[in-house]
C-alpha cells in the first residue's frame with residue numbers, strides 16, 4: 001500500500017480553492033468540457049434525468065415506483081408499501097447501502113460524484129450548459145461579469161435566470177411528487193389555489209431552494225453540506241481511483 005504520510009506538496013489540502021485568504025467566496029468559471037468521457041457522461045445523465053422526471057408517474061402493482069411521504073409516514077419503494085413498523089427493513093437496507101458506498105469510495109474514489117450524483121447531473125449537465133449557451137465559455141463569462149451593465153449583458157443574464165427558475169420549478173414539482181405522489185401534485189396544480197395552500201407553499205419553497213443551490217451555492221454543496229463529500233477526506237487515499245490527485 002502506498003504511503004499516506006503528509007508530504008510538503010500536499011499543503012494544498014489545507015485550504016480550498018473556492019475561498020480566498022480573506023475568507024471570501026471565489027466564483028468558479030470552469031472551462032467548457034469536451035471529449036469522449038464527457039460525451040459518455042452526457043448520455044448517461046440524459047438517461048438519469050429521464051428516469052428521475054418520469055419516476056413519480058410510473059406505477060408498479062398500481063403503486064408509484066418511489067414515494068417517500070414523510071408527513072403521512074408512508075413509504076413506497078418499487079411498488080411495495082412500507083409503514084413505520086417496517087422500518088427495520090429499511091434500516092438494514094440503508095446500513096448495507098452505506099457499507100457498500102464506503103467500500104466503493106475507498107476503491108473507486110469520486111466516481112459516484114462525477115457520474116451519478118443528481119447535484120452534479122443538474123449542475124453540470126443542465127444549469128451550466130444553459131450558462132455556456134448564453135454566456136459562452138469560461139473567458140467570455142468572466143468578461144461578461146466584469147463588464148458594465150448594457151443591453152447585451154441584461155438580456156443574457158435575465159434569460160439565464162428565467163430559464164434557471166423554470167428548471168428549478170420543474171425539479172421542485174418532481175421532488176414534491178416523490179414526497180406526496182403524482183396524484184396529489186396534479187390536484188395542487190388543477191384545483192383552486194386556496195384548496196392547497198400548504199402544497200403551493202412547498203412548491204414555491206422548493207423552487208427557491210433549488211434555484212439558490214444551482215444559481216449561486218453550486219459546488220459549495222459538496223464542501224459544506226453533503227455528508228458524503230465531507231466523509232471523502234477519510235475514505236480516499238493514494239490507492240483510491242484519482243485519490244493521488
Ligand code: SF4
Nearest residue numbers: 113117119222226229
Ligand atoms: S460531494 Fe455530495 S453533492 Fe457533491 S457530487 Fe458528491 S455526492 Fe454529490
